[in-house]
Amino acid sequence: MNDLLSLIEAQNEEPTYENYRELVEKLNRYAKAYYVLDNPIVPDAEYDRLYRQLEEIEAKTDFKDADAPTRRVGDGLLNTFAPVAHKFPLMSLGDIFNDEELSAFNKRMFESSGSEVEYCVEPKLDGLAVSIIYEKGILVRAATRGDGTTGEDVTANVKTIHSIPLKLSLLTKEQRESLGIQDEFAAQKIPDYLDVRGEIFMPRDGFKKWNEEASKRGQKTFVNPRNAAAGSLRQQDPKITASRPLTFNAYYIGQCYMDDEPESLKEGGLDSRSSDSTIMPHTQYGRLQYVKSLGLPVNPLIRVVRGLEGLREFYNDTGAQRPSLNYDIDGTVLKVNSIEMQEEMGFTAKAPRWAIAYKFPPEEEMTKLLAVNFQVGRTGVVTPVARLDPVYVGGVTISNCTLHNESEIKRLGIKVGDMVIVRRAGDVIPQIAGVVLEKREGATLTDVVFPSVCPECGSALEREGDGVAYRCTGGLFCPSQQRQAIEHYVERAAMDIDGLGERLAEALIDQQFIHNIADLYTLTEDKLEKLLVESASKDEESKTRFLGKTVAKKLIANIDGSRKRPLNRFIYALGIREVGTTTAKILASNFRTIQDLMAADEKKLQSIPNIGSVAARYIVDFFKEEHNITVIDRLINEAKLELSECEQVSDMNADNKPYLGKTFVLTGTLATLKRDKAKELLESLGAKVSGSVSKKTFAVVAGEEAGSKLDKANELGITVYSEEDLLNILKENNITI
Ligand code: IVH
Numbered sequence: 001m002n003d004l005l006s007l008i009e010a011q012n013e014e015p016t017y018e019n020y021r022e023l024v025e026k027l028n029r030y031a032k033a034y035y036v037l038d039n040p041i042v043p044d045a046e047y048d049r050l051y052r053q054l055e056e057i058e059a060k061t062d063f064k065d066a067d068a069p070t071r072r073v074g075d076g077l078l079n080t081f082a083p084v085a086h087k088f089p090l091m092s093l094g095d096i097f098n099d100e101e102l103s104a105f106n107k108r109m110f111e112s113s114g115s116e117v118e119y120c121v122e123p124k125l126d127g128l129a130v131s132i133i134y135e136k137g138i139l140v141r142a143a144t145r146g147d148g149t150t151g152e153d154v155t156a157n158v159k160t161i162h163s164i165p166l167k168l169s170l171l172t173k174e175q176r177e178s179l180g181i182q183d184e185f186a187a188q189k190i191p192d193y194l195d196v197r198g199e200i201f202m203p204r205d206g207f208k209k210w211n212e213e214a215s216k217r218g219q220k221t222f223v224n225p226r227n228a229a230a231g232s233l234r235q236q237d238p239k240i241t242a243s244r245p246l247t248f249n250a251y252y253i254g255q256c257y258m259d260d261e262p263e264s265l266k267e268g269g270l271d272s273r274s275s276d277s278t279i280m281p282h283t284q285y286g287r288l289q290y291v292k293s294l295g296l297p298v299n300p301l302i303r304v305v306r307g308l309e310g311l312r313e314f315y316n317d318t319g320a321q322r323p324s325l326n327y328d329i330d331g332t333v334l335k336v337n338s339i340e341m342q343e344e345m346g347f348t349a350k351a352p353r354w355a356i357a358y359k360f361p362p363e364e365e366m367t368k369l370l371a372v373n374f375q376v377g378r379t380g381v382v383t384p385v386a387r388l389d390p391v392y393v394g395g396v397t398i399s400n401c402t403l404h405n406e407s408e409i410k411r412l413g414i415k416v417g418d419m420v421i422v423r424r425a426g427d428v429i430p431q432i433a434g435v436v437l438e439k440r441e442g443a444t445l446t447d448v449v450f451p452s453v454c455p456e457c458g459s460a461l462e463r464e465g466d467g468v469a470y471r472c473t474g475g476l477f478c479p480s481q482q483r484q485a486i487e488h489y490v491e492r493a494a495m496d497i498d499g500l501g502e503r504l505a506e507a508l509i510d511q512q513f514i515h516n517i518a519d520l521y522t523l524t525e526d527k528l529e530k531l532l533v534e535s536a537s538k539d540e541e542s543k544t545r546f547l548g549k550t551v552a553k554k555l556i557a558n559i560d561g562s563r564k565r566p567l568n569r570f571i572y573a574l575g576i577r578e579v580g581t582t583t584a585k586i587l588a589s590n591f592r593t594i595q596d597l598m599a600a601d602e603k604k605l606q607s608i609p610n611i612g613s614v615a616a617r618y619i620v621d622f623f624k625e626e627h628n629i630t631v632i633d634r635l636i637n638e639a640k641l642e643l644s645e646c647e648q649v650s651d652m653n654a655d656n657k658p659y660l661g662k663t664f665v666l667t668g669t670l671a672t673l674k675r676d677k678a679k680e681l682l683e684s685l686g687a688k689v690s691g692s693v694s695k696k697t698f699a700v701v702a703g704e705e706a707g708s709k710l711d712k713a714n715e716l717g718i719t720v721y722s723e724e725d726l727l728n729i730l731k732e733n734n735i736t737i
Pocket of ligand 1: 091122129199352
């Protein structure tokens with residue numbers, strides 16, 4: 001790489017205009033390779049280095065060409081965004097929402113054309129529309145849509161967007177080939193005048209990163225990428241816009257001509273016949289290829305299709321891709337491809353007759369926050385959960401949604417009774433993106449008060465080490481923790497008490513038959529048969545009945561059978577944080593009895609290979625807790641557990657089935673794992689993988705575009721794991737993929 005500036009300096013010469021141009025053109029070539037061709041030719045750091053050289057040359061000289069990338073960020077603040085009258089209005093689009101309306105649209109087009117219609121089909125980008133004017137190839141003005149007739153001048157800010165060329169240049173033949181631009185559509189010359197329309201938007205990754213950083217700085221976050229794009233473009237300081245990850249896709253040519261073309265082609269407006277153009281292709285698709293050949297970015301999903309089937313297929317394909325795209329789209333735009341036919345059909349007052357937006361179900365909806373409940377997990381962490389007026393969003397009905405923790409509630413500034421925006425885009429887990437402040441007027445609102453004591457047992461809450469989460473100190477006294485502790489204790493990989501599921505555990509606690517795991521062993525057949533249980537069948541009306549003799553007898557036998565389990569299972573069954581099946585085995589093989597383990601201090605624990613400081617701390621804390629000691633004493637002395645030696649270390653892997661008997665359901669597309677592979681790996685951990693979600697499902701693993709199964713899981717309150725969670729589970733169990 002020749003280092004221009006050091007060369008010039010070494011020769012002690014002033015940089016010449018040729019040197020300057022060389023650098024400008026090189027930088028523009030690199031930017032085009034990156035933004036337009038999607039094929040970067042130098043690392044970012046190299047671009048940055050050359051950019052700084054350019055800045056230095058400009059500081060030393062009077063060279064300040066309009067197409068230099070340094071022109072992107074102007075100095076000073078913009079006082080207002082001056083109004084700009086669009087020579088040719090920025091139209092809106094009619095909407096359709098279902099297949100019936102799609103057929104009707106296609107029928108209208110068919111009738112107008114007299115034969116099957118060819119369409120240019122495009123994703124409907126969810127950002128904001130702009131018109132960008134190039135005169136003799138130089139970007140001279142950019143304006144927002146405004147009311148369609150008059151917009152705002154946002155030139156200084158639009159210039160900061162790197163994917164928008166400051167100066168048009170023709171792609172080379174190879175570049176055109178790499179982008180699949182046919183020669184017939186490629187521009188031969190730079191037009192003297194071009195008004196290109198398109199969408200400015202913020203890609204999802206940039207949006208996420210921006211919000212994460214804003215959140216860390218304690219600044220306001222954006223509700224969605226569209227608001228982020230709009231907010232970023234309307235900045236008085238273009239430097240701020242420059243710092244935001246905005247991009248652009250062109251989707252329409254308002255006007256385009258050479259100075260020597262007839263006046264009728266230059267007038268613009270709805271009556272001008274742009275189908276007579278001597279320089280532009282005569283199809284919508286061709287025109288997009290044409291602008292692409294001038295170095296403007298065009299969306300890669302755009303294609304040409306024929307007839308109703310073609311439209312349907314594009315809508316379905318694009319919908320299927322939607323979750324995995326790196327930008328938000330809210331539908332497809334279906335345009336008659338022939339410019340001649342477009343001109344014959346013309347416009348209504350607001351929109352073209354030859355195009356329509358076929359919308360997707362929303363990824364974002366507004367709904368009311370009805371309440372915030374606080375749930376207590378097995379390890380006592382208190383999580384706020386928003387109860388929402390059910391809304392259909394991202395293809396799923398959402399009626400509750402986690403609020404994570406107290407700081408999230410504060411960040412959102414949310415109040416019960418607020419109208420909130422629920423978003424389920426790209427990611428699977430729905431979230432509350434923000435409060436609609438305009439809807440607050442006249443609404444009855446109450447503050448969300450984070451409880452000071454455990455909502456289940458009244459014990460004090462204590463702040464977790466990270467300061468964000470609260471944990472109930474009630475331990476096994478807390479009914480919620482009691483229930484979950486029992487559910488954990490009876491698991492296959494723990495004490496393996498068959499027949500004691502979630503429903504029975506809840507009934508036993510609710511009806512005060514038991515409070516903790518030691519109480520399980522005090523149950524008798526006579527007592528247990530009188531437990532009231534809800535009928536399991538969904539079809540029957542929910543009936544309450546006694547558990548009955550037969551089931552009670554079986555359950556007691558199973559509880560009895562659990563007295564003789566290996567020590568490692570018992571250690572795992574206690575539900576100590578960070579102590580999974582593997583750690584439990586390590587502990588059991590290092591301490592012969594539970595008493596020995598209980599007596600160990602942190603130092604001793606940490607000296608054991610594979611026991612880290614965090615686990616050591618949790619283990620010690622667990623055995624310090626008075627209720628835990630009492631429960632273990634009772635288990636040993638009253639229930640007379642006869643814990644056998646640790647399962648053979650050699651059996652560990654063969655026996656490492658922590659999900660034995662648990663049913664998983666896989667739904668949606670998994671990005672890194674094939675469904676079959678995921679199934680196989682889960683099965684190797686003892687899990688069953690089923691095709692449908694029911695109350696018995698242990699967890700649903702939802703990939704991209706998960707549909708009705710995820711819906712059902714949310715409805716039934718079943719744990720939903722993301723693909724990442726699944727990968728973590730596999731990792732924790734030493735399974736490599
Ligand atoms: S064509 C005459 N194509 O949708 C041409 N619009 O209601 C009219 N939009 O705010 C627009 N993607 O910004 C067109 N591929 C696309 C589009 C698109 C998004 C937006 C546009 C406008 C709205 C139209």
